[in-house]
Structure formats: C-alpha cells, structure tokens
Amino acid sequence: MKLKALGMLAGAAAMxxxxxxxxxxxxxxxxxxxxxxxxxSGGIPLADGFADYFTMINxxxxxxxxxxxxxxxxxxxxxxxxxxxxYDRTKEGALVYGPYSTGIAxxxxxxxxxxKIPLLTMGYGRTTAADGTxxxxxxxxxxxxxxQATAIFNFMGGELGGMDQLKGKRVAYIYLDHPYGKxxxxxxxxxxxxxxxxxxxxxxxxxSMTEQKSIWLQIRKTKPDYIVMWGWGAxxxxxxxxxxxxxxxxxxxxxxxWSAGEEVATPxxxxxxxxxxxxxxxxxxxxxxxDDMKKYVYDAGKASGDGSKAGTVLYNRAVVNAAYIHETIxxxxxxxxxxxISGEDMQKAMEQLDLxxxxxxxMGMTGLLPPxxxxxxxxxxxxxxxxxxxxxxxxxxxxxxxxxxxxAMTRPxxxxxxxxxxxEQGITPRSCS
Amino acid sequence: MEFLYSIFVTPxxxxxxxxxxxxxxxxxxxxxxxxxxxVALGFVLIFKASGVFNFAQGVMVLFAALNFVGLIDAGLPIxxxxxxxxxxxxxxxxxxxxxxxxxxxxxxxxILFMATIGIAYFLEGLGEMIWGxxxxxxxxxxxxxxxxxxxxxxxxxxxxxxxxxGSLVIALSLFFQYTRTGRALRAVADDHQAALSVGIPLNHIxxxxxxxxxxxxxxxxxxxxxxxxxxxxxxxxxxxALPVLILGGFTSIPGAIIGGLIIGAGEKxxxxxxxxxxxxxxxxxxxxxxxxxxxxxxxxxxxxxKIIERV
Numbered sequence: 001m002k003l004k005a006l007g008m009l010a011g012a013a014a015m016x017x018x019x020x021x022x023x024x025x026x027x028x029x030x031x032x033x034x035x036x037x038x039x040x041s042g043g044i045p046l047a048d049g050f051a052d053y054f055t056m057i058n059x060x061x062x063x064x065x066x067x068x069x070x071x072x073x074x075x076x077x078x079x080x081x082x083x084x085x086x087y088d089r090t091k092e093g094a095l096v097y098g099p100y101s102t103g104i105a106x107x108x109x110x111x112x113x114x115x116k117i118p119l120l121t122m123g124y125g126r127t128t129a130a131d132g133t134x135x136x137x138x139x140x141x142x143x144x145x146x147x148q149a150t151a152i153f154n155f156m157g158g159e160l161g162g163m164d165q166l167k168g169k170r171v172a173y174i175y176l177d178h179p180y181g182k183x184x185x186x187x188x189x190x191x192x193x194x195x196x197x198x199x200x201x202x203x204x205x206x207x208s209m210t211e212q213k214s215i216w217l218q219i220r221k222t223k224p225d226y227i228v229m230w231g232w233g234a235x236x237x238x239x240x241x242x243x244x245x246x247x248x249x250x251x252x253x254x255x256x257x258w259s260a261g262e263e264v265a266t267p268x269x270x271x272x273x274x275x276x277x278x279x280x281x282x283x284x285x286x287x288x289x290x291d292d293m294k295k296y297v298y299d300a301g302k303a304s305g306d307g308s309k310a311g312t313v314l315y316n317r318a319v320v321n322a323a324y325i326h327e328t329i330x331x332x333x334x335x336x337x338x339x340x341i342s343g344e345d346m347q348k349a350m351e352q353l354d355l356x357x358x359x360x361x362x363m364g365m366t367g368l369l370p371p372x373x374x375x376x377x378x379x380x381x382x383x384x385x386x387x388x389x390x391x392x393x394x395x396x397x398x399x400x401x402x403x404x405x406x407x408a409m410t411r412p413x414x415x416x417x418x419x420x421x422x423x424e425q426g427i428t429p430r431s432c433s
Numbered sequence: 434m435e436f437l438y439s440i441f442v443t444p445x446x447x448x449x450x451x452x453x454x455x456x457x458x459x460x461x462x463x464x465x466x467x468x469x470x471x472v473a474l475g476f477v478l479i480f481k482a483s484g485v486f487n488f489a490q491g492v493m494v495l496f497a498a499l500n501f502v503g504l505i506d507a508g509l510p511i512x513x514x515x516x517x518x519x520x521x522x523x524x525x526x527x528x529x530x531x532x533x534x535x536x537x538x539x540x541x542x543x544i545l546f547m548a549t550i551g552i553a554y555f556l557e558g559l560g561e562m563i564w565g566x567x568x569x570x571x572x573x574x575x576x577x578x579x580x581x582x583x584x585x586x587x588x589x590x591x592x593x594x595x596x597x598x599g600s601l602v603i604a605l606s607l608f609f610q611y612t613r614t615g616r617a618l619r620a621v622a623d624d625h626q627a628a629l630s631v632g633i634p635l636n637h638i639x640x641x642x643x644x645x646x647x648x649x650x651x652x653x654x655x656x657x658x659x660x661x662x663x664x665x666x667x668x669x670x671x672x673x674a675l676p677v678l679i680l681g682g683f684t685s686i687p688g689a690i691i692g693g694l695i696i697g698a699g700e701k702x703x704x705x706x707x708x709x710x711x712x713x714x715x716x717x718x719x720x721x722x723x724x725x726x727x728x729x730x731x732x733x734x735x736x737x738x739k740i741i742e743r744v
Binding site: 033035036037040043044200201205210214215217218220221238246266267 | 566
C-alpha cells in the first residue's frame with residue numbers, strides 16, 4: 001500500500017516536472033474557439049487563421065525568441081459558461097486570451113485582471129475597457145464597438161453629403177439580442193441626440209436567428225433610410241437574404257465588422273450585390289505575408305482546417321489578431337530581457353505596442369493589418385477607424401479609405417463609464433502620467 | 434399611460450389603417466407556421482407511437498440535412514444523395530431501436546426522454562465529426578424568389594413548403610389509415626400492451642416510426658437548409674416546434690399543422706403590432722403564452738386525445 005502511494009507520488013511529481021518543463025519550453029497562447037454550434041460559420045475561419053499564423057511562425061522562425069508558440073484550442077461553442085471553463089482549464093502559464101465573444105470577454109475581465117493575464121478583445125468586448133487606468137489587463141485595439149458605430153454614421157453622413165443630412169433620417173438597427181448586440185446602443189443614443197435622426201431597434205433572439213420574418217415585415221412598412229446590423233452567427237446571412245427578398249436597396253444595408261464575412265453574403269450571391277460592411281483588416285491573400293503562409297503552412301499540409309478559409313475576411317482578422325500578439329511577445333521578450341515571459345510581461349509590452357506603417361510593411365501586412373499605437377491610458381489605440389467593404393456578388397472589395405471614428409464624442413463616454421465601473425467595483429484608477 | 438396606449442390603442446389603429454399590411458403579416462405568419470409544422474410533425478409521429486417526447490428531433494433535422502448536402506458535395510447526383518440519406522435515416526432508426534430503445538422497454542417515459550437527449554448530443558457530434566462544422570450551401574433548385582400580389586409579398590419557398598407539408602400530411606394520413614403497418618402504429622399508440630397481446634411487434638413498430646420521423650426530418654431539413662444553408666443553428670428550430678405541439682396536441686398530425694398556423698400567425702401579429710411596446714423580440718415567448726392560453730381551455734391541446742382514466 002505504502003509502495004503504491006509512493007509510486008503515485010513519484011508519478012505525480014514526474015508529471016509536475018514534465019508539465020513545468022513543457023510550459024517553460026513554450027509560449028502558451030490558448031485559443032478559445034467555436035468550431036461547432038450555431039456560430040461555427042464565423043468561428044471556424046477565426047480559429048483557423050489564428051492557428052495557421054502561429055504554425056507559420058513556429059515553422060519559419062522556430063517560434064519567438066527561440067521558444068515555440070503553443071496554441072491549445074478549447075471549444076466554447078460561443079457560450080459564456082464554457083468560455084470561462086476553458087479559461088480556467090488553460091490559464092496555467094497563459095500569455096494572453098482572445099475569446100471572440102463579448103459575453104465571454106465580460107465574464108473574464110475580473111478573473112484575468114486578478115490572474116494578471118491580458119485579454120485582447122480586438123474589435124469586440126467591453127468598449128470602456130479602452131480606459132487603461134481602470135482596465136489595466138484588457139485591450140481592445142485597433143477599435144471598439146462604440147467608435148465603429150460613430151465611423152459607420154460618419155460614412156453615412158459622407159454619402160448623404162454632410163452629417164447635417166442625417167437629421168430626420170430613419171435607421172433600422174438589427175442586432176443579436178446578446179451583450180454583443182447591445183454594446184453600441186448607448187453610442188447610438190448619443191448619435192441620435194447629436195444628429196437628429198431616429199432609429200428603431202430590432203433584436204434577434206439567439207434561439208431563432210433564422211426566423212426574422214416579423215422584423216422584415218416591419219422594415220418593409222417603415223422603409224428606413226439605412227439599416228445597420230450588429231449580427232453574428234446565422235442571423236447575418238438570414239438578414240441579408242430577407243433584405244433582398246423585400247427588395248431593400250442593399251447599398252443602404254451596412255453590417256458591422258462581425259457581419260463582414262463572405263459567409264454572410266454568399267448564400268444570397270448576386271442578389272446581395274451592394275451589401276456593405278465595416279472592417280479593419282484587408283481581404284484576400286495579396287500580401288507578402290501570405291507567401292510564407294503558403295510555403296510553411298498550406299503547401300506543407302499543416303493548415304488547421306482544409307485551407308479553404310485562407311484570405312477570407314474573418315480568417316484574415318484572426319491572422320491580424322495573431323500578428324499583434326506575435327509583435328507583443330517579441331516586445332515583451334525585449335523589455336523583460338528573457339524569452340520565457342509571463343502574462344504580466346505581456347501586459348507591460350501591450351501598453352507599449354507601437355506599430356507604424358514601416359513596421360507593418362516589414363511584417364508583410366501592409367493593407368492587411370492597421371498600424372496601432374497603444375498607451376497606458378488608451379488601450380484602444382490612437383486612431384480608431386474603419387474601412388467599408390462592398391459585396392460584388394461573389395466577393396468583398398474595400399471601397400473606401402479609412403473613415404475615422406468620432407473619438408471626441410466617445411472618449412468622454414468611455415471615461416465616464418469606466419469611472420462608474422471603478423466606483424462600483426471599488427477600483428482606484430491607476431495613474432498613467 | 435403611453436404604455437397602455439401602445440397596448441390597447443396603437444396596434445388596432447395600425448391594423449385598421451393598413452389592412453393590406455395586416456394581411457401580409459398574417460399571411461407571412463401562416464407561412465412561417467407551416468415551416469414550424471414540418472418540424473413538429475416528426476415529434477408527433479414518435480410521441481404517437483411511443484409516448485416519448487423525442488428531444489433529438491431538431492438534431493435529426495440537422496443530421497439529415499447534413500448528410501444530404503454532404504453527399505451532394507461529395508459528388509453524388511441529387512437523387513442518389515436523397516436515396517442514400519433516406520437509407521441513412523432508416524439505418525439510424527434501426528440503430529436507435531437496437532442500441533437505445535430495446536434496452537429501455539417498460540421503463541418510465543422520462544427515462545426514454547432522457548435517452549433522446551443523449552441521442553441528440555450523439556447525433557450532433559457525429560454529424561460534426563463526419564461533415565465538419567462549416568456552413569454548407571444547399572441548392573437543389575427549389576424556388577427562392579418572391580411574388581408580389583398587389584403590395585403583399587409572398588415568398589415562393591414558403592408556398593412550396595406549404596405544398597410539401599400538405600402532401601406530407603396527406604401521405605401520412607393515408608399511411609396510418611390504409612396500410613397494415615399504419616394500423617399497427619395506431620394500435621400501438623392506443624395501447625402498447627393490447628397491441629403486443631395481439632401480436633404486433635413493438636420493436637418493429639418503433640423502427641418504422643423512427644424511420645418515418647427521420648424522413649420527415651429530412652424534408653424539414655431540406656426546406657430550411659435551402660433557405661438559409663445547412664448549419665448547426667438548424668437544430669435550434671426544434672424550439673419553434675414546441676409551442677406548436679403544446680397547442681396542436683402531441684398526438685395529432687392535423688394538430689401539428691393547425692397549431693403551426695395559429696402559432697405562426699399569432700407570433701408575427703404580436704411581434705409586429707405589440708413588439709415595440711415590450712422592447713421587441715416578444716415572439717419567442719409569445720408563442721408559448723399563446724399555447725398556454727389554449728391549454729387553459731383544452732389541456733390536451735386542440736386536437737390531442739383526451740385521456741380519461743378510471744380511478
């Protein structure tokens with residue numbers, strides 16, 4: 001009996017040592033994914049792009065600073081409880097997380113701050129986490145939902161011939177009835193105050209994303225001047241199809257950047273021509289980075305999926321996400337003077353991340369990844385902006401230059417909401433001066 | 434006061450002033466209801482024959498559609514893929530009877546219900562393992578445009594679905610009424626033990642009924658999949674069938690159709706005319722409220738069998 005206990009103890013010790021060695025020898029970047037369930041259409045390209053980028057880095061450069069990057073996937077099904085469970089299961093030695101879910105992001109903010117692991121919610125999650133004095137471990141560069149909303153309305157204003165032309169216009173806001181879809185509503189209310197348009201809210205229940213008939217009946221009746229969609233999962237393709245069914249002018253239908261994937265418009269094909277969506281990353285594979293991706297990943301048979309998603313909007317977005325993390329790891333290693341960095345080192349580096357046009361060119365990602373400059377106080381980056389892409393009938397093409405967000409309006413809102421959060425949580429905002 | 438006005442005055446004024454729009458909403462709702470009925474039919478078949486609420490019916494819709502579209506993508510002609518999928522659904526019925534149901538004969542209904550939850554998870558995982566989690570287009574030439582009658586919009590796909598649902602109901606009614614197996618099914622539905630005592634093989638009947646439910650699931654999967662592609666959200670359409678079943682009765686095929694029509698029209702009218710007063714998205718719960726209101730007056734559902742037990 002004693003021998004058995006001793007054996008078990010020795011086994012456990014050996015496993016601990018092995019696990020420590022494994023952790024020490026790798027850079028642990030867990031990937032919370034949703035390859036299954038109703039949101040898989042968006043989740044698969046995101047998971048593939050993230051994994052393929054780090055496969056390329058491991059194959060081409062032998063990892064980062066001599067250490068291989070370990071991307072361990074955990075399936076969340078886009079469910080908040082499972083996302084939190086995945087985090088708890090994989091957080092040992094983790095450097096950063098990006099769960100691609102606003103619900104999961106909200107649930108992880110306090111846990112990750114306590115664990116000193118940065119949460120990079122690139123273009124999603126809690127907008128007010130852009131205030132780094134209150135949310136030191138949460139980052140949402142290169143832009144947030146609130147700023148995206150203002151940029152979309154700036155685009156509309158430009159198209160109408162001036163922001164004053166928005167007065168009296170009617171907008172339909174279709175959104176997933178989920179923390180993600182509700183996130184921009186405070187900004188929309190402010191925009192209404194500022195520009196004098198009206199908007200009708202049309203929530204789509206997650207349980208019946210493909211049943212939107214009553215919404216489109218109302219839209220047929222109210223005939224809005226624009227439709228703005230904050231969609232995810234099957235609700236997006238359903239909305240686009242229903243819009244074409246009622247013969248809505250697709251050029252007045254603008255999706256947010258999570259409603260910008262090819263899978264949104266492909267089912268409707270040619271009839272969806274003109275559908276527009278915001279984005280902050282390039283589309284296609286016409287970037288030098290893809291030469292390496294092809295050489296070290298696709299041609300080597302090491303792609304995460306079947307390779308068919310490469311170059312699509314959401315795949316590229318995940319590549320951009322991975323590239324930001326890659327650059328942050330390099331910076332963290334440089335700043336700490338060691339290869340085997342911690343979450344805390346990552347946080348410090350992320351606050352110093354400054355990628356200008358020359359850096360992006362060196363990464364082979366000009367036009368694919370937006371330059372960004374993060375600071376201690378501003379975790380969203382200095383120049384939040386969007387591009388507008390348009391569906392040609394078979395693919396998306398970017399049709400505008402960068403459209404700046406209205407940060408003069410959103411920043412005070414961000415700071416006041418963050419201050420309220422700090423008060424509620426008993427947090428003393430840190431000084432960034 | 435404004436809230437009360439939006440509940441008791443505004444909707445009726447809108448209906449009165451725009452009767453064409455009201456007609457379109459009701460018509461659209463009826464069409465949606467037919468789509469729900471297609472899913473509800475599968476539930477009814479299994480409940481009728483075994484008294485089991487098949488939690489896996491929604492996933493069976495997904496599984497059938499996944500196999501169908503997967504086989505087409507693999508290069509099979511549509512007709513061959515259809516026949517192969519039918520065979521798969523029949524094989525699935527065999528497997529379910531052999532592996533799950535046979536071992537649970539004489540168990541409480543709740544045990545069988547729990548088993549169907551297991552079947553649902555298994556099928557979802559199996560479908561994902563074989564065909565992947567990607568969204569798959571299903572283009573088999575079903576009508577996909579709209580008609581305008583005056584200013585009223587009618588979707589061709591839904592008219593087609595209504596025709597298919599009508600044909601299915603007729604076919605199933607004939608099957609139940611005039612075939613030997615159909616009569617046996619009705620006997621089993623009435624009384625398991627009495628049916629067994631006159632030599633009707635329960636296991637055989639279960640295979641038949643699960644196979645027919647599988648075929649109904651395939652039809653529903655093709656209809657929904659053609660509209661919005663085949664994707665994992667298909668399994669959640671079962672939720673839309675629940676109020677239909679509560680309203681129409683769990684044992685009535687015409688009940689599934691009539692229930693679908695009432696739920697479809699009711700929820701659309703509620704959402705369009707009263708939704709704004711409650712902040713929108715009320716059709717999710719309104720369908721259940723509507724079904725519950727009917728239950729106050731007919732606890733067995735509109736067409737369900739009234740069970741009278743001797744005390």
